[in-house]
Amino acid sequence: MPELPEVETVKRTLNTLVAGKTIERVTVTLPRIIQRPANIEEFCDALSGHTIEQVERRGKFLRILLDGLTLVSHLRMEGRYGVFKAGEPVEKHTHVIFHLTDGSELRYKDVRQFGTMHLFRRDEEWGMPPLQKLGVEPLSEQFTPEVLTALLRKRRSFIKPVLLNQHVVVGIGNIYVDEALFRAGIHPLRPADELTDAECVRLHEAIIATLSEAVEAGGSSIKSYVNGQGEMGMFQHQLQMYGRQGEPCIRCGQIIEKSVVGGRGTHYCPRCQKHSQRAN
Numbered sequence: 384m385p386e387l388p389e390v391e392t393v394k395r396t397l398n399t400l401v402a403g404k405t406i407e408r409v410t411v412t413l414p415r416i417i418q419r420p421a422n423i424e425e426f427c428d429a430l431s432g433h434t435i436e437q438v439e440r441r442g443k444f445l446r447i448l449l450d451g452l453t454l455v456s457h458l459r460m461e462g463r464y465g466v467f468k469a470g471e472p473v474e475k476h477t478h479v480i481f482h483l484t485d486g487s488e489l490r491y492k493d494v495r496q497f498g499t500m501h502l503f504r505r506d507e508e509w510g511m512p513p514l515q516k517l518g519v520e521p522l523s524e525q526f527t528p529e530v531l532t533a534l535l536r537k538r539r540s541f542i543k544p545v546l547l548n549q550h551v552v553v554g555i556g557n558i559y560v561d562e563a564l565f566r567a568g569i570h571p572l573r574p575a576d577e578l579t580d581a582e583c584v585r586l587h588e589a590i591i592a593t594l595s596e597a598v599e600a601g602g603s604s605i606k607s608y609v610n611g612q613g614e615m616g617m618f619q620h621q622l623q624m625y626g627r628q629g630e631p632c633i634r635c636g637q638i639i640e641k642s643v644v645g646g647r648g649t650h651y652c653p654r655c656q657k658h659s660q661r662a663n
């Protein structure tokens with residue numbers, strides 16, 4: 384599932400590919416992707432004739448800003464955008480096509496069909512789901528060690544599910560949470576409200592470092608997306624922990640373990656990420 388860095392990459396790529404372009408009409412072949420308005424014709428009519436000004440990101444959501452409108456798009460598991468010339472064969476699982484006046488098409492493809500789109504009048508989106516109750520942006524100035532510490536003090540659950548909760552901190556998913564906890568030397572099963580001040584500071588630094596390095600890695604791959612098929616989505620990024628169960632920890636050589644925390648596959652180093660607080 385795309386997390387903050389991947390969505391940020393899609394955002395940047397869309398800005399290079401479609402900002403300034405005008406939508407002539409929209410075709411929707413899988414109505415359930417469109418969550419708002421309920422009427423698909425209304426969705427298509429509302430967008431026709433509008434110009435894409437800019438694409439922004441809030442958590443894992445894309446905010447496609449048009450003159451007077453905001454289209455909020457969540458890629459969920461496998462949603463992807465691609466820019467094609469009109470008349471190019473339409474790939475299977477393409478569910479929404481934005482026909483642009485310059486003869487190109489912005490196509491949304493989603494094999495798993497979990498992605499969503501909500502259309503709002505500009506700025507109306509902040510007061511309504513799905514953006515209404517989102518937590519702090521980890522790569523913003525609002526995300527300070529004090530803010531993170533205060534958020535964690537209020538939560539008794541394990542630290543991993545707390546960090547995955549988009550109402551607390553946005554943009555972190557199952558891959559980057561394992562990376563950030565490893566960097567901070569914190570076991571995923573530590574209760575959030577029992578982290579020490581020093582651990583909260585380490586975690587704050589680790590979250591920012593993990594996400595910003597991944598954003599940079601994504602940024603460097605933008606070119607290949609544009610030059611290739613014009614398709615954007617997940618990219619491979621060097622990971623120190625996620626998916627490396629059974630391999631040695633890069634820091635201490637101990638074998639990385641995998642267990643299930645809050646229903647999610649979880650990777651950690653049993654030596655670098657001690658379960659008991661005293662060991663830290």
Ligand SMILES: [Zn+2]
Binds near residue numbers: 633655
């Ligand atoms: Zn280790």
